[in-house]
Amino acid sequence: MNIFGISINHRTASIEQREAVHFSKNEISEMIPRLKEDVLTEGFVLSTCNRTEIFGFPKTPEVTSKSLQNFIVKQRTNANLSNDNFNVYFSRGAVKHIFNVASGLDSLVLGDSQILGQMKEAFLLSEDLNFVSSLTHKIYNSALKVGKRTISETLLGEGAVSVSFAAIKVVEKIFSNFEGKSALVVGAGETGELVAVHLKDKNLGKLTISNRTFDRAIGLAKKLNGQAIKFEELKNHLHEYDIVISATSADEIVISYDDVLRAMKRRKGTVSCYMDIAIPRDIDPKVQKIDGVFYNNIDSLKILVDQNLKRREKEIPRVKKIIMQEMIDIFSWYNTLDVVPTIKSFRDFFEEIRLDEMNKIRHKVQPEEIEKLDNMTKRLIGRILHNPTLKLKSLSESGTKFVEAKRYSHVLRELFNIDETKD
Amino acid sequence: MVTAIHIVNVLLPMLILASFTAYLIDFIKGDFKLNNVKRLFLFITLLMHAFYLIMRTSQFNHPPITNQFEVFTVIAFSILFTYFVLELLTDIRGTGVFIIFLALIFQIFSTIYIADLIEVKEILQSYLLGFHVISALLGFSAISIAAAYGIMYLLLYRRIKKNIFGIIFNRLPNLEILEKLLFYSISIGFVLLTIAIGIGIVWLPIAFPDFNTFDPKIISSSMVWIIYGTAIIRKLLGNMGGIKLVWFSLIGFIIAVLSLLLTEMLASSFHAFN
Numbered sequence: 235m236n237i238f239g240i241s242i243n244h245r246t247a248s249i250e251q252r253e254a255v256h257f258s259k260n261e262i263s264e265m266i267p268r269l270k271e272d273v274l275t276e277g278f279v280l281s282t283c284n285r286t287e288i289f290g291f292p293k294t295p296e297v298t299s300k301s302l303q304n305f306i307v308k309q310r311t312n313a314n315l316s317n318d319n320f321n322v323y324f325s326r327g328a329v330k331h332i333f334n335v336a337s338g339l340d341s342l343v344l345g346d347s348q349i350l351g352q353m354k355e356a357f358l359l360s361e362d363l364n365f366v367s368s369l370t371h372k373i374y375n376s377a378l379k380v381g382k383r384t385i386s387e388t389l390l391g392e393g394a395v396s397v398s399f400a401a402i403k404v405v406e407k408i409f410s411n412f413e414g415k416s417a418l419v420v421g422a423g424e425t426g427e428l429v430a431v432h433l434k435d436k437n438l439g440k441l442t443i444s445n446r447t448f449d450r451a452i453g454l455a456k457k458l459n460g461q462a463i464k465f466e467e468l469k470n471h472l473h474e475y476d477i478v479i480s481a482t483s484a485d486e487i488v489i490s491y492d493d494v495l496r497a498m499k500r501r502k503g504t505v506s507c508y509m510d511i512a513i514p515r516d517i518d519p520k521v522q523k524i525d526g527v528f529y530n531n532i533d534s535l536k537i538l539v540d541q542n543l544k545r546r547e548k549e550i551p552r553v554k555k556i557i558m559q560e561m562i563d564i565f566s567w568y569n570t571l572d573v574v575p576t577i578k579s580f581r582d583f584f585e586e587i588r589l590d591e592m593n594k595i596r597h598k599v600q601p602e603e604i605e606k607l608d609n610m611t612k613r614l615i616g617r618i619l620h621n622p623t624l625k626l627k628s629l630s631e632s633g634t635k636f637v638e639a640k641r642y643s644h645v646l647r648e649l650f651n652i653d654e655t656k657d
Numbered sequence: 658m659v660t661a662i663h664i665v666n667v668l669l670p671m672l673i674l675a676s677f678t679a680y681l682i683d684f685i686k687g688d689f690k691l692n693n694v695k696r697l698f699l700f701i702t703l704l705m706h707a708f709y710l711i712m713r714t715s716q717f718n719h720p721p722i723t724n725q726f727e728v729f730t731v732i733a734f735s736i737l738f739t740y741f742v743l744e745l746l747t748d749i750r751g752t753g754v755f756i757i758f759l760a761l762i763f764q765i766f767s768t769i770y771i772a773d774l775i776e777v778k779e780i781l782q783s784y785l786l787g788f789h790v791i792s793a794l795l796g797f798s799a800i801s802i803a804a805a806y807g808i809m810y811l812l813l814y815r816r817i818k819k820n821i822f823g824i825i826f827n828r829l830p831n832l833e834i835l836e837k838l839l840f841y842s843i844s845i846g847f848v849l850l851t852i853a854i855g856i857g858i859v860w861l862p863i864a865f866p867d868f869n870t871f872d873p874k875i876i877s878s879s880m881v882w883i884i885y886g887t888a889i890i891r892k893l894l895g896n897m898g899g900i901k902l903v904w905f906s907l908i909g910f911i912i913a914v915l916s917l918l919l920t921e922m923l924a925s926s927f928h929a930f931n
Contacts, residue, residue, distance in 0.1 A: 407817060407826060410833040505832070505899050522818065526899060534820035541822055 235568050237328045237373070239277075239289030240302045241321040244342045254313035255306060257281040259359065265309070266363045273301050276370045280335070280356040282349065284342045287335070289328060291369060299324075329373060329564060333557045336377040337384040338391060345390040345546045350381035369568075376564045383556045390549040393542030398429045398481075400535040400542075401509040402436065405477055408507055408528055416440035418475040420468060420489070421482035422450040425511060429479050434458050442475070444468045446482070472497035479509040480516035488516040491524075498524055511535065566630075569639070573630045576643040577623050579652045584615045622646070658716050659773065665709045670768050672702040673733070673761045680754040684828050692750065699741055699757070706734045717773060722790040725917060729767035735798035736760040743802075743838070751828045752838070756805045786864070789856040796849030797913060800885070803842035804910035807903040810835040814900060836899065840892060843906055847885045854878055877916035884909040 242255050257265065262279045269277070269290070274297070277290020288302050299322040307315055323331045334340040336353055357374040360366050366374070384390050394400040409415055417438055419430045422445035433441060441460030445451035451462035463471060472478060472493055482488055489508070494517075498506065503526050510517040510531040522529040588611045596604060626646075629639035646652065679695035710731065713721045721727035740756045743749075813829045816822070829835070857878075888905035891897035897905070 404817065407813070407831045408833065410831050410837070502896060503899060503901060528817050530820060537820060538822045 235325050235329065235369070235565070237277075237289060237291055237369070238299055238302075238322070238324045239287060239328045239331070240299055240306070241285060241287040241323070241331065242306070242315070242319050243285035243287075243321070243340070246321055247315070247319045251313050251315060251319060252284060252286070255281075255286045255310045255315070256283065257286060257309075259355075261309075262356075262359060263363065266360065266365050269305070270363075270365060273297055273305060274365075276360075276365055276367050278356045278360040278365070278370065278374070280353060282352050285335075289323075289332060290365075326561070326565070329376075330557065330561060332373060332377050333380045333560060336381040337553050337557060338381075339550065339553055339557075343395050344543065345392075345395070345549070347381075347385060347391045350378070350385075353377060353381070372564060372567065376560050380557055380560050383560075384553050387556065388549045388552045390546050390553050393538075393545055395539055395542050395546070397511050397532055397535045397539060398425060399432060400538045401429060401479060401511055401530065402432045403538065404528070404530055404535070405507050405509070406436075408505060409476065412436040412438045414439050415476040416442070416474060417477035417479065418442045418444060418463075418468065418472070420444045420465075420478070420480040420516065421512065422447075422454040423481065423483065425481040426479075427454055429481060429509075429511065430454065430458050430460070433477070433479075434460075442471075446484075469493045473500035475506070476504075477507045477509070478517075479511065481511045482516050483512070484516060485514060487518050489518065489521075491518045491520040494518075494521040494527060495524055498526055501526070509535075570627060570630045573626045573639050573643050576646060576652070577626055580622070580646055580650065581615075581619055583650055583652050584619060588612070588615055658712065662709065662712050662716060662773075665705060665712065666768050666771065669702075669706060669709060669730070669733075670761060670764045672698075672705055673737070673757065673764050676702050676737075677754065677757045677761055680757055684751065684754045685824055687828060695753070696741075696744070699737065699753070703734070703737055703741060706730075706737065710734060720787070721771075722787070722794070724772070726767045726771040728790075728794060728917075729763045730771065731794050732798055732801065733760040733764040733767065735794055736763070736801055739798055739802055747838075749830050749834065749838075751830055752806065752809055752835075755809050756802055759801055759805050785856055785860045789853050789860060792849045792856065793853035796846045796853055797917070799842050799846030799849060800881075800906070800910050800913060803839045803846060803906050806835050806839035806842060807906045807910075810839065810903045811900075814903075832899070836902065839903065839906055840889075843885055843909070844889055847882070847889055850878075850882055850885070854882060873919065874916065877912060877919070881909050881913045881916065884912065 242252065244252065247255070257279065258281075262281060265279060269279075269288070270293075273293055274288075274290035275293050277288065280287045280289075286306070288306070292298070292301075299320075303315075303317070303320050303322075306320075307313075321331075331340070336350055338345045338347060338349055341349055353374075357366070357370075360370065394403040412433065415438060417433050417440070419426050419433070419441070422443055426443070426445075430441060430443065441455070441458055443451040443455040443458075443460055443462050444465050445454070445462075446465045448462065448464055451465075454460075455462040469489070472489070473496070478489070480488060494506075494508065505526045505528065508517050508521055508527060508529045510519075510529070513532060515531055517529065517531070519529065519531065521527050592604075592608060592611065595607065599607065626639055626642055629642065676695065676698040679691060679698045683691040683695050710721060713727075721731055736756060737760045740753060740760075744753060809829055810832060812825050813832055813835065816825050817832070830838075884905060888897065888902055888909070892902055
């Protein structure tokens with residue numbers, strides 16, 4: 235299979251370079267016709283925050299991976315890319331890489347399941363722009379299968395592997411559903427927003443944002459359909475929240491032990507979670523000693539993240555096994571492509587002879603005998619062709635004897651004077 | 658038939674142990690494959706246990722409720738059955754290992770000490786007493802299950818507090834669910850205990866006209882009833898939840914167990930089976 239591809243990813247390029255070669259959906263839509271014209275007969279372009287990859291089948295024998303590299307460099311001259319920034323893949327290596335990506339093995343965060351959806355989008359875009367045929371379809375379907383099997387048969391994607399998501403997981407171990415719960419997110423920066431989004435995804439009942447710059451709190455609250463409170467007032471309202479997550483860039487403690495103690499007295503012992511995902515810490519760690527208060531900071535959440543990552547790493551062999559199985563399948567299928575037309579032509583050839591002879595005898599026998607003769611000749615042809623068909627198929631599927639299968643295929647065509655059919 | 662009863666009596670703790678082991682392996686490994694296997698083990702155990710109770714009733718002409726070791730096997734069955742139904746209804750499977758262990762303890766004691774009683778004191782042959790015992794046993798099973806949930810709550814609570822994210826953290830349902838299950842169990846247990854105590858109040862003067870108001874059984878039953886009643890009321894009023902509710906439940910359970918055991922040892926109690 236002469237598929238090849240290039241990849242710029244978190245292993246080969248800095249974040250600035252990756253950002254520079256990131257292509258939006260519109261840009262890819264404009265790029266594909268140009269690829270079709272000069273470089274590839276079919277393929278796909280995958281561009282996410284951590285990788286940009288182009289895979290496909292060369293238009294002419296002169297087209298190489300260098301052609302693709304030059305293509306990218308021309309699109310993004312400001313990216314300062316060199317050969318070292320590109321990983322290059324051919325044939326089996328290319329297919330294996332695509333499967334690795336689809337399974338999440340190649341992701342920056344091991345087991346990231348988002349990539350499968352992103353791959354799907356990339357393939358569908360290629361399909362919309364007539365940039366796929368049966369080969370790319372087959373690779374896409376197999377990649378999708380690898381991704382789905384990884385999710386259903388392994389634990390590669392299980393467990394929180396980011397601090398903000400780990401914080402939510404700990405909260406989930408305390409509260410069964412978030413619908414009747416209220417949360418206060420202190421800090422409207424990137425981390426605070428990420429956590430707030432995670433909370434909203436869990437159907438949180440009431441979300442409140444607080445930030446030193448009140449306008450930012452209002453902005454984020456509006457975006458997530460929540461409320462905002464002033465930073466100076468948050469201590470007076472702590473008791474209202476089941477979950478308090480702090481992610482500010484403050485140098486000093488924002489929520490003290492006494493603040494939490496007062497809040498818990500007003501909560502009459504109902505449990506509260508305090509998640510401190512700021513550096514330096516926002517919440518006095520002594521709050522952990524208060525009854526009914528669950529407190530976690532980055533260090534403790536990292537323990538959970540590391541445990542989950544180790545658990546994911548143990549799943550790697552199982553995922554590799556799935557990838558190997560799908561590789562065997564796809565290459566078995568590919569190897570039959572040469573003989574399938576031959577088998578079809580072979581069977582058509584005999585069917586033609588059968589029909590010709592049937593037509594000659596049609597007016598010489600009774601109608602009820604014609605049907606019997608028709609069935610008999612069909613069975614006869616079927617039995618004669620059964621063994622050669624099976625043999626050709628098994629040789630081509632074996633993977634190691636497809637050269638032999640090609641030779642047999644060629645001999646059959648020669649012996650029976652069968653024309654080459656188009657794929 | 659008696660031989661069969663003795664054989665099943667020995668077999669029962671082994672079956673419960675096998676179920677417990679299946680649940681334990683699943684708890685530790687989180688192996689999806691064992692999900693249905695362990696439930697099957699439990700179902701077979703329940704069938705065998707039900708068969709055993711029916712055999713005993715038929716052979717000895719009375720349900721096995723006339724001494725504490727007969728009662729223990731009924732409690733074990735009741736706990737297993739209640740849990741099985743709970744698991745089917747809620748599909749919460751991470752708690753089985755703790756509850757089945759409780760049933761195992763009761764059954765082991767029953768297996769070792771149970772006697773084949775054919776003659777039952779006349780005083781124990783009352784229908785009223787029968788209802789009293791059934792409601793008391795079911796109530797006791799419910800508060801036993803509540804105690805198991807309480808222990809799970811404490812284990813998980815401590816681990817989250819100390820940031821220990823091991824098997825307990827990963828396998829047990831969350832604290833809110835455990836508290837809910839505990840509260841449902843003690844509520845059901847309280848209602849059944851109330852019925853049992855109510856029938857007892859009606860039956861006692863008939864069976865023992867000279868009963869002592871300060872009988873240990875009456876005192877301990879009252880204490881259990883007050884503890885659970887207080888917990889339920891305070892929970893409903895929003896004055897108590899979480900750890901405090903758990904401790905109330907556990908203290909109530911301990912007193913209930915002591916009540917069951919000590920009334921047998923204190924022969925002066927009317928409730929002593931001998």
